[in-house]
Structure formats: C-alpha cells, structure tokens
Amino acid sequence: MEVLLDVKNLTTRFYTDEGVVHAVNGISYAMEAGETLGVVGESGCGKTVHALSIMRLIPSPPGKIDAGEVIFDDGRDLLKLSSGDMRLVRGAEIAMVFQDPMTSLNPVFTVGTQIVEALKIHFGMTDNEARERAGELLAMVGIPAAMQRLDDYPHQFSGGMRQRAMIAMALSCDPKLLIADEPTTALDVTIQAQIVDLVRRLQAQLGMAVMWITHDLGVVAELAKKINVMYAGYIIERGDVRSIYKRTRHPYTIGLLGSLPRLDEVPGTKLVSIPGLPPDLIDLPQGCPFYARCTYRKDQCLEEMPPLEPTDDEGHIVACWRWEHVAGRDA
Amino acid sequence: MSSGNGSLVSVRNLKKYFPVIRGTIIQRHVGDIKAVDDVSFDILKGETLGLVGETGCGKTTVGRTILRLYEPTAGEIIFEGTNLEEVVGGDLRRMRRKMQMIFQDPYASLNPRMTVGSIIAAPLEVHKVVSGKEKHDRVQELLQMVGLNPYFVNRYPHEFSGGQRQRIGIARALALNPDLIICDEPISSLDVSIQAQVVNLLEELQEQLGLTYLFIAHDLSMVRHISDRMAVMYLGKIVEITDRDEIYLNPLHPYTQALMSAVPIPDPDIIETRQRIILEGDIPNPSDPPVGCNFNTRCPVAVDICFKEEPAYLEIRAGHWTACHLVKPEGN
Numbered sequence: 103m104e105v106l107l108d109v110k111n112l113t114t115r116f117y118t119d120e121g122v123v124h125a126v127n128g129i130s131y132a133m134e135a136g137e138t139l140g141v142v143g144e145s146g147c148g149k150t151v152h153a154l155s156i157m158r159l160i161p162s163p164p165g166k167i168d169a170g171e172v173i174f175d176d177g178r179d180l181l182k183l184s185s186g187d188m189r190l191v192r193g194a195e196i197a198m199v200f201q202d203p204m205t206s207l208n209p210v211f212t213v214g215t216q217i218v219e220a221l222k223i224h225f226g227m228t229d230n231e232a233r234e235r236a237g238e239l240l241a242m243v244g245i246p247a248a249m250q251r252l253d254d255y256p257h258q259f260s261g262g263m264r265q266r267a268m269i270a271m272a273l274s275c276d277p278k279l280l281i282a283d284e285p286t287t288a289l290d291v292t293i294q295a296q297i298v299d300l301v302r303r304l305q306a307q308l309g310m311a312v313m314w315i316t317h318d319l320g321v322v323a324e325l326a327k328k329i330n331v332m333y334a335g336y337i338i339e340r341g342d343v344r345s346i347y348k349r350t351r352h353p354y355t356i357g358l359l360g361s362l363p364r365l366d367e368v369p370g371t372k373l374v375s376i377p378g379l380p381p382d383l384i385d386l387p388q389g390c391p392f393y394a395r396c397t398y399r400k401d402q403c404l405e406e407m408p409p410l411e412p413t414d415d416e417g418h419i420v421a422c423w424r425w426e427h428v429a430g431r432d433a
Numbered sequence: 434m435s436s437g438n439g440s441l442v443s444v445r446n447l448k449k450y451f452p453v454i455r456g457t458i459i460q461r462h463v464g465d466i467k468a469v470d471d472v473s474f475d476i477l478k479g480e481t482l483g484l485v486g487e488t489g490c491g492k493t494t495v496g497r498t499i500l501r502l503y504e505p506t507a508g509e510i511i512f513e514g515t516n517l518e519e520v521v522g523g524d525l526r527r528m529r530r531k532m533q534m535i536f537q538d539p540y541a542s543l544n545p546r547m548t549v550g551s552i553i554a555a556p557l558e559v560h561k562v563v564s565g566k567e568k569h570d571r572v573q574e575l576l577q578m579v580g581l582n583p584y585f586v587n588r589y590p591h592e593f594s595g596g597q598r599q600r601i602g603i604a605r606a607l608a609l610n611p612d613l614i615i616c617d618e619p620i621s622s623l624d625v626s627i628q629a630q631v632v633n634l635l636e637e638l639q640e641q642l643g644l645t646y647l648f649i650a651h652d653l654s655m656v657r658h659i660s661d662r663m664a665v666m667y668l669g670k671i672v673e674i675t676d677r678d679e680i681y682l683n684p685l686h687p688y689t690q691a692l693m694s695a696v697p698i699p700d701p702d703i704i705e706t707r708q709r710i711i712l713e714g715d716i717p718n719p720s721d722p723p724v725g726c727n728f729n730t731r732c733p734v735a736v737d738i739c740f741k742e743e744p745a746y747l748e749i750r751a752g753h754w755t756a757c758h759l760v761k762p763e764g765n
C-alpha cells in the first residue's frame with residue numbers, strides 16, 4: 103500500500119508564562135492511502151495539537167513546532183511549505199472537521215453560501231455550478247430537502263445536521279485525508295451512529311483516508327483499522343485495532359479499557375480505574391510519564407522513557423519496558 | 434436489590450411544562466414545552482435507577498421536579514409515603530434534607546470563593562444540624578469518605594482536578610445523611626479513567642450507607658453498569674422501564690432497541706457480528722411533538738395507529754413496562 107502521510111519525530115511545544123508545555127513529544131507514524139486511523143487518549147494528551155501541527159494551524163506564539171517532518175502524498179514536507187502552498191493543501195488535500203461545528207460554521211452566512219464559496223475558490227466553479235454541487239453534497243451527507251436547506255443559517259440546523267454540514271464542507275474538495283477531531287463527542291448516541299455510518303459509507307465511496315480523533319474507545323473500535331494511543335504527548339502504543347483491544351500491551355491502555363464499562367458486561371463487574379492523574383506537561387517527569395500511575399512499574403522506568411518497540415504481534419508497537427510482563431497476563 | 438424492597442419515591446403522572454412566550458411588549462403564551470409529560474415510576478429503597486435518553490428528553494427536569502426545585506405542572510411525588518405537595522415550610526425543608534443532588538459540572542457547581550471545608554459544611558449550617566467541633570469532625574469524616582485528604586480542607590476548588598471536584602460535590606451531598614441522591618450526569622465532564630474512579634466511589638458509598646440513587650446520564654454503558662433498573666425517556670415520556678439485564682437482553686420498545694444497538698462496544702469480535710439499527714432523522718421539537726406516538730417520526734416499525742393514538746404505558750410482564758402499540762402484555 104502507498105504511504106499517504108508520514109509523520110516523523112513531530113515535536114510541538116507552547117512557550118507560556120507558566121513554562122514550556124510539552125504538548126507533542128517527538129511522535130512518528132505513517133498512514134496509508136484510504137486507511138482509517140483512530141487517535142485515542144484522554145483530555146490534554148496532545149491529540150488536537152498533533153493534528154493542528156500537521157495542518158500547520160498551531161497558534162504562534164505561544165506554540166511552535168520545534169522539530170519533525172510531515173511528509174504528505176508525493177513527498178512534500180508540509181512543515182517546509184510556504185504558507186500560500188500550505189493553504190492550498192488545507193481544504194483541497196487535507197480537510198479537518200472540528201468537535202464543535204458552531205465554532206467552524208460562520209453564523210452570519212447561510213450554510214449554502216459557505217459551501218458555495220469554498221467550491222468557487224477551490225474549483226473556480228460558477229455560482230450556479232457551485233450551488234448545484236453544494237446541494238448534492240448536503241444530500242450526500244443525508245440532509246433531507248438539501249436544495250432548500252442551503253438557505254438556512256447554521257443555528258437553524260440541529261447539532262447532528264451541523265456536523266453533517268461540516269462534513270459536507272470538508273468533502274467539497276475531495277480531500278485525500280479527512281481529519282475528524284472528536285466529531286461526534288457532543289452528539290447523542292443515535293446521531294453519533296448516523297455520523298459514523300455516514301463517514302464509513304463516504305470513505306468506501308470516495309476512497310479517502312480518515313484520521314478519527316476521540317477519547318471514546320468504543321467508537322474507534324467500529325471505525326478504525328489502526329489505533330494510536332497517546333499519553334502525555336507520546337504515542338505509547340500503536341497497532342491494528344484487533345491487536346490493540348485483544349492483545350493490549352501498555353498498562354495505560356489496559357487501564358483505559360478497564361475503566362470503560364461495556365454495554366454487554368455481566369452484572370457485578372468492577373471497573374478497574376487508573377489511580378491518580380496524568381502528569382503536568384510543563385513539568386514532565388524523567389522516564390516513563392505513566393510511572394506514577396502504573397501497577398507494573400520498576401525502578402528502570404523512572405530513569406528512561408522507553409522507546410516504541412515491536413511486541414509479540416505483527417505491526418503492534420509499544421513504549422513500555424515491562425510489556426512482556428503485561429503480555430504474561432493474557433497468556 | 435431485593436424484590437421485597439418498598440418504594441422510596443413514587444412519581445405519579447408527573448408533568449412539567451415550560452411556557453413558550455412570544456413578543457416583547459405584549460407577551461403572549463403561545464404554547465408549552467412539555468419537558469416532562471405524564472411520567473410515572475418508582476424508585477425502590479436502596480436501588481440505583483438509571484434514567485437515560487437523548488439531549489432535551491427531560492431527564493434533568495424529572496430530577497429537579499422530584500426535588501421540588503421546579504413546581505410540577507401536574508402529578509404527584511410521594512416520598513416515603515408522604516405526598517410532597519402537601520408538606521410546606523419547615524416540613525418541606527426537613528424532607529429536602531433527605532434528598533440531595535450531584536451535578537454534571539463540578540466546576541460550576543462549587544463556589545470558587547469558598548474553601549472546600551466551608552462548601553461541605555454549608556448544608557450542615559443551613560440546616561443547623563451540628564456546630565463547632567462536631568461540624569469540624571463531620572467535614573473531616575466526609576472528606577475521608579470520598580477519598581480526599583482531610584488536610585485539603587482549607588483549599589479552594591480551583592486547586593483540584595475535575596474528578597476531585599466531583600468528590601467535593603459528593604461530600605457536600607452526603608453531609609446531611611440523605612436517603613436519595615439524584616446524580617445528574619455526575620461523570621460526563623470527566624475523563625474516562627477518572628469516571629471509573631468516581632463511579633466506583635458512588636458504588637462503595639451506596640453499599641456503606643444504604644443510599645438510593647437516581648442516576649441520570651447519556652452514556653448507556655455506564656448507566657447499565659451502575660443501575661439495578663433502567664428507565665428510557667423520549668421527548669418527555671418514559672417509554673420503557675425494567676431491570677438492567679432485561680433492558681439489554683430483551684428491549685421491547687423500538688426506541689430502546691435502537692438506542693441499545695447504537696452504543697459502541699469496544700470489542701472488534703462483537704462489532705463484526707452485531708446488528709445495528711440506525712435511526713433516521715432528528716429528535717422532534719418538544720414544543721410541537723408528533724401526534725399519536727411521539728416516536729413515530731423516527732420509528733422503523735410504525736403502523737397506522739401509531740400516527741393516530743398515543744400508546745398506553747403497560748406492564749408487559751412482571752416489572753417490565755413499555756408504551757408501544759406493537760407490544761402487548763403477555764398472558765392475555
């Protein structure tokens with residue numbers, strides 16, 4: 103398979119008055135064309151900052167991409183493009199859908215106008231062509247009476263419809279990669295199921311790659327092929343979705359899965375919570391950032407951050423000195 | 434939950450309407466949002482009753498009306514045999530002590546200018562139950578009970594994490610030894626690993642203190658985890674109520690079936706074999722609900738009668754109630 107996105111040693115920090123926030127700490131991974139990647143981890147672990155870094159949308163100051171390469175498609179390093187060239191990549195080749203569609207839809211323009219403008223800029227369509235296409239896009243994302251709804255303002259749409267409209271806008275330019283940052287977190291489960299189903303169908307139809315960012319391990323299990331688990335700005339575990347859930351190797355991922363009640367659980371199941379809190383990214387401890395909360399820890403873990411290394415399953419990598427002990431528990 | 438338990442709370446035909454007012458100079462009452470529309474259920478002593486449903490279906494309004502933070506539009510709330518409508522003044526205050534609430538947002542629900550100690554002691558002072566040394570001891574005891582270091586008593590809310598703030602809210606709710614705690618989305622704003630900490634705490638406290646919970650949330654898996662029985666709401670009505678296993682294994686109402694099937698299960702094996710029901714459309718506007726069964730705009734199996742008549746709320750088999758024209762009571 104051909105590599106679409108190759109992230110190498112991406113490092114992003116925020117230089118604030120309180121100190122340097124180590125938001126993304128040298129992460130590396132690759133995505134194939136058409137693949138669905140799930141990026142999971144708890145609040146503040148760097149999921150959004152990592153995506154915004156790829157898009158070159160980090161507010162600066164205080165933010166700064168301090169190191170790394172983001173090789174996209176035919177070999178361009180996005181971090182080295184001029185801002186003009188980067189603007190063309192955004193929207194046309196990589197599109198992003200944000201958690202709260204209200205912040206990314208402009209409340210003073212109709213939904214139709216916003217899609218039409220994007221189409222005119224990117225494809226040089228005429229007004230009529232663009233309006234026709236905008237209607238098609240809204241229909242494609244399942245908005246009934248799409249042609250008429252083009253004249254509605256964002257506040258006239260429900261939360262689920264706004265999220266659909268955002269997806270329609272993101273898709274208007276036929277991107278190679280869609281980055282969806284918590285696109286369903288604010289939505290009810292029945293609407294969430296609609297959106298997940300929609301993205302899955304569109305992906306099959308259009309062949310784009312999708313990066314789905316979420317803290318919900320349930321949703322990505324349904325969508326993703328590969329999973330990156332992040333903690334304190336690091337990827338601490340990565341692998342095929344089945345391997346991550348069935349042959350979990352990082353104590354943090356085990357804790358996350360144990361914290362999550364399952365709809366199909368048997369009565370009397372106790373949740374296994376992770377004690378304590380994630381570390382302060384301004385004052386990251388030496389060694390493994392999960393040390394303070396880890397039940398598998400050894401002195402060695404205090405000294406050095408473990409590198410990502412292969413586990414006993416193909417394509418499954420983990421950053422833990424103790425992963426073999428962890429593996430022992432499912433034997 | 435043993436079947437011999439009596440009811441702590443009985444809710445009968447409860448309605449709570451919010452008026453819709455139009456016009457600025459001449460205000461007209463143009464309609465009502467039927468936030469809670471003829472709801473009946475019991476909360477049994479010592480159980481956790483889960484209340485689930487989508488945004489705006491009326492869960493919070495049910496909770497607040499039980500606590501009489503909202504005046505009901507109609508219906509009755511009977512707490513330990515006493516009709517709350519008939520108690521006034523000092524008696525109402527005494528009844529209220531027995532019912533407490535924990536809120537969704539641990540940030541907004543704690544006064545930022547008060548220390549943790551004074552936040553937790555406030556209900557003790559308002560109700561003049563203890564003072565001086567005794568009050569101090571009680572606050573220390575409560576902090577310990579919710580897993581906070583008593584040493585934190587003089588700190589302010591902003592010095593705590595979200596999960597710790599929720600613990601402070603729980604300690605405050607426990608201060609007066611309530612019988613019932615209404616937990617309104619108590620963990621929705623917390624991270625997954627912290628949610629589990631708080632839920633485990635709520636379970637331990639229930640066991641120790643014999644508490645009864647009404648647990649309100651969107652997250653069906655979590656509600657099923659903590660509840661003995663579950664009630665499902667849609668547009669101001671309870672459409673189904675039964676125990677936690679029955680509702681998962683044998684949901685009767687088409688809405689419950691869709692809701693259960695929409696919940697993601699973090700297990701690739703199950704995903705491959707699972708049947709999903711994807712509902713179409715959005716939740717209707719509660720000030721203009723559909724005629725007949727209010728689920729008819731999204732129901733995949735609706736027939737003629739569903740657009741004409743509202744279904745009755747019936748006990749289909751022991752302890753399993755639902756309101757659907759297509760589900761008939763067993764054995765007759």
Ligand SMILES: Nc1ncnc2c1ncn2[C@@H]1O[C@H](COP(=O)(O)OP(=O)(O)OP(=O)(O)O)[C@@H](O)[C@H]1O
Pocket residue numbers: 116118123125143144145146147148149150151152161164165317383
């Ligand atoms: N503009 C900023 N200035 C300073 N720090 C920032 C800024 N933006 C993000 N950060 C910090 O970077 C870290 C990573 O944040 P990020 O938004 O990527 O987390 P996340 O994993 O997306 O979390 P969530 O699940 O809550 O969205 C956090 O500690 C955050 O406080």
Ligand SMILES: Nc1ncnc2c1ncn2[C@@H]1O[C@H](COP(=O)(O)OP(=O)(O)OP(=O)(O)O)[C@@H](O)[C@H]1O
Pocket residue numbers: 451466467468486487488489490491492493494495651719
């Ligand atoms: N004080 C109020 N005045 C007017 N309308 C209200 C008021 N409180 C709630 N409503 C309306 O009543 C309906 C039910 O609201 P409620 O807050 O009980 O829903 P909920 O099920 O708790 O939703 P959520 O899951 O979003 O918390 C909604 O349509 C809401 O807009």
Ligand SMILES: [Mg+2]
Pocket residue numbers: 149150151283
């Ligand atoms: Mg984020």
Ligand SMILES: [Mg+2]
Pocket residue numbers: 492493494617
């Ligand atoms: Mg609510």
